[in-house]
Amino acid sequence: MNIDPKTPVVDFLFLFLFVSSCCFLGRCCYAIDTIRSEQSIRDIRGETLISQDDIFELGFFSPPNSTLRYVGIWYHKIDGEQTVVWVANRDVPISDRNGVLRIGNDGNLEVLDGNNTIVWTSNASVPSSNTAAILLGTGNFVLSSNESIGHTTKAYWQSFDHPTDTYLPEMRVLMSIVKGENHALRSWKSASDPSPGNFSIGVDPFGAPQIVIWNQTRRMWRSGQWNGVVFTGVPNVSSFASFLYGFRLSEPEADGSMYFTYTPPNASDLVRFRMGWDGKEEQLRWDDGLKSWTVVQSEPVSDCDLYNFCGNFGVCDITKIPKCSCPQGFRPKFQDQWNRGNWSGGCERRTELQCKRNASDAGCNSEQDGFKGLRCMKLPDFANRVTPGNSETCRGKCLANCSCNAYADVTTIGCLIWTGDLIDVQNLDKAGHLMFLRLPRSELGSGKKISNLVIAIIVLAGVFFLCITIWLLWRCKRKMKSEIRNSIPTFYGSNGNEFSADLSGSTELVVDGSQVNGPELPLFNFNFKCVAAATNNFSEENKLGQGGFGPVYKGELPTSQQIAVKRLEVAGRSGQGSEEFKNEIILIAKLQHRNLVRLLGCCIQGEEKLLIYEYMPNKSLDYFLFDQTKQALLDWGKRFAIIEGIARGLLYLHRDSRLRIIHRDLKSGNILLDEEMNPKISDFGMARIFGCNQYEANTVRVVGT
Secondary structure, eight states, X not given: XXXXXXXXXXXXXXXXXXXXXXXXXXXXXXXXXXXXXXXXXXXXXXXXXXXTTSSEEEEEEOOTTOOOBEEEEEESSOOSSOOEEEESSSSSOBSSSOOEEEEOTTSOEEEEOTTOOEEEEOOOOOSOSOEEEEEOTTSOEEEEEGGGTTOGGGOSEEGGGSOOSEEOTTOOEEEETTTXXXXXXXXXXXXXXXXXXXXXXXXXXXXXXXXXXXETTEEEEEOOOBOSSXXXXXXXXXXXXXXXXXXXXOOOOTTSEEEEEEOOSSTTOOEEEEEOTTSOEXXXXXXXXXXEEEEEXXXXXXGGGSTTTTOTTOEEOTTSSSSEEOOTTEEESSHHHHHTTOOTTOEEESSOOHHHHTTTSSSOOGGGEEEEEEEEEEOOSSOEEOOOOOHHHHHHHHHTOTTOOEEEEETTTEEEEEOSOOOSEEEOTTSSEXXXXXXXXXXXXXXXXXXXXXXXXXXXXXHHHHHHHHHHHHHHHHHHXXXXXXXXXXXXXXXXXXXXXXXXXXXEEEETTEEEEEEOOOOEEOOHHHHHHHTTTTOGGGEEEEETTEEXXXXXXXXXXEEEEEEEOOTTTOTTHHHHHHHHHHHHHHOOOTTBOOEEEEEEETTEEEEEEEOOTTOBHHHXXXXXXXXXXXXHHHHHHHHHHHHHHHHIIIIISSSEEEOSOOOGGGEEEOTTOOEEEOOOTTOEEEOTTOSOOOOSOOOOO
C-alpha cells in the first residue's frame, strides 16, 4: 500500500517523532556535569548531573526508610546501595518531588521546594550572575564564573569547603591556628536522617595538629599528634600505614591557615572517610570483587581509645587487667570508685613536687625533682610546643617551669611539655613515644630500688627455668632415641618390600610435565608419640574431616611445621585400611608432581597406621564451591587455574608417570588448595596400577562420587 506523503497520517508521524526527539534531547542535556544560569535540575523529571569520568552523580534523593527529598552527591558507578557523600539541604528537607536546583538571579546555587521557597543556598559572595556549577570527578561541586568553570582556585563556592559527614581524597580540611577554626565533618542524626547529628570530626586548631572526634562539645577520641607521616596516637597504625601515608599537611598560609589533604596510594581506588552517626570514624575502600565497602580502619575501637578513659594522670593499657593503672609516684584519687571499676576520677601524686614545696623560697630548687621514662606512650593532650632543641634542652625547659609535669622530645615534632594534668594517656605496646614524667626524688629512689629487686628476681627465675627446660628436653630426646632403637616402625619401599631405615633407589619424576630420572624422595619415620603430641592427642579441635578410611587431623611439629595426619581405621573397623595404606605408601612415594599432594612420612605402630601429609591452609575445593560467602573469592581466573592444575595432575597420573593410575574417587573434597590457591590432588588410597600396555582394569571395590 502506498502512502501519500501529504496525508494527515504522515504529518502525525513526523510530529510524533519530532516531539519525542525533543523530549529525549531535553532529558539528555541534564545527563551532563554542568549547570548554567538558564538551566535547572528538577526532581520530578529525575534529572541529575554526572561527573565526566562517571564516578559521581548529583541530584535529588531520599535516605533509606524516608520519603523526604534532599539534594546530594553519591557514587554513580557503584550499583546497588546508594552511597551519599554530601548533602545540601540537610537541615530543611523537601516533602515532595517538586524540588528544583538552579542558579539564582544573584549567581548563587539555590534549592527551591514546590512553593518556590528557597530551602538552601550557597550564599557566596558572587560578583556577577553569569555563573555556572560543575560536578568534578573528585566529587567536588564547584560554582564559578562561566570563564573559570572547573578551576577550584577561582571558585566562588565549592562543596569541599562545606563537607557533611564524608571526607573524600583531595578535599582540604581547614585548620586555622590564628582564627581557631576548622572544617569539621558532622555525622547524620541517624541512618535515615541526614540532618546534623551529635558527632563531628576535624583537626584540633590548638597545639600540635591532631584529629579529634567530638560528641557535641565534649572530646570523645583523638588521633595523637601528627609527626609528618602518621598520627602518633593510633595504636594499630602499622596495619594500615599504606593508607594513612596519603595524608599531607600544607605549609601555613599568610593568615595562619593550614590544610590536611589525602591522596590514596592507588589513584583508581575509591576511598572515603565517614563520620558515622554512631560516633565511629571509618575509612572505607570499595572492593569491586565483593561489590561492597570494606572497612580499612575504624576509631574508636576499644575502651582505651575513648578520650581520657582512665582519668587525669591515669594510664590505660588494653592488654592488662584492670585496664587502668596509676604511674609510679601516683595513686587513685578516689580509691573506692577505682576498686569498683570506675576509673574516671584518675590519679593524684603521692608526694608533691619539691619545686612547688620550695615555691615560697628565693627560687625553685628544681634539682630535687627528676624524671621517670615511660615508653610506648600515646602522648597526653594539650601539649605545649617549645623551641626545637635536643632532649637535654627539652628537659631543662621542663625543670625551669614548676608547672611542668612531663616532657617528650619527638622526632619531626620537637620538644613538647605539659604544664597541666596529663590527660588521655595510653600505653600503645609496640607503638607510641618515650615520655618523661616528673617526680620528686623520693619517689624516684624507692622506685629504683623496687625496680632493681624485680629485675634481679626475674633474671634468677629465668636462668632457673632455662636450666630446667634444657634438662627436660635432654631427657625427652634420650627417651625418644631409646624408643626408636627398640621399636622401629615398618615402612614400604617402592618395590613393595618391607624395610626399616634405608630408603634409596630411583624413580621417574616429573618436572613441569617432563619425566626425568632422579633419586627417590625419602619418607620420614615419625614416632607415634610425636604425632599424637602434634595433634593434641588427636583431639576434636584438631580434626579437619572424615575420610573413607579414617579421620584427618591438623598437627604442628616442634619445628613449627604444620602437617595433616590421616589416621587409618584399625583392621577391626575397616578391612581395607591396611591394603590402602600400602597403596598410598608405594604410589605416592613415586609420584612427584606440583599438582599432587606431597607425603612427608608415615608410621605403623601396632594397629595404628598413620600418613603424614603437607598441610593445605585453604582446605579443599568443596569448602569454597558450596559456601555462598566463599564462592565470591573464586573469580573466573582462579577457577580456570584450579581446573588447569587438576588436569595437569590427572594427565600425569594417566599418561606421564611410568605407572598407569586411576584415582577412582576424584571429587571436590579430594582437591586440596595451598596458600596460593594451587590445586593438589589427594587420597590415592583407592588407586589401581595399570600395566604399560593396559587400558582398563577390573575392580571389586565400589568407590567414587
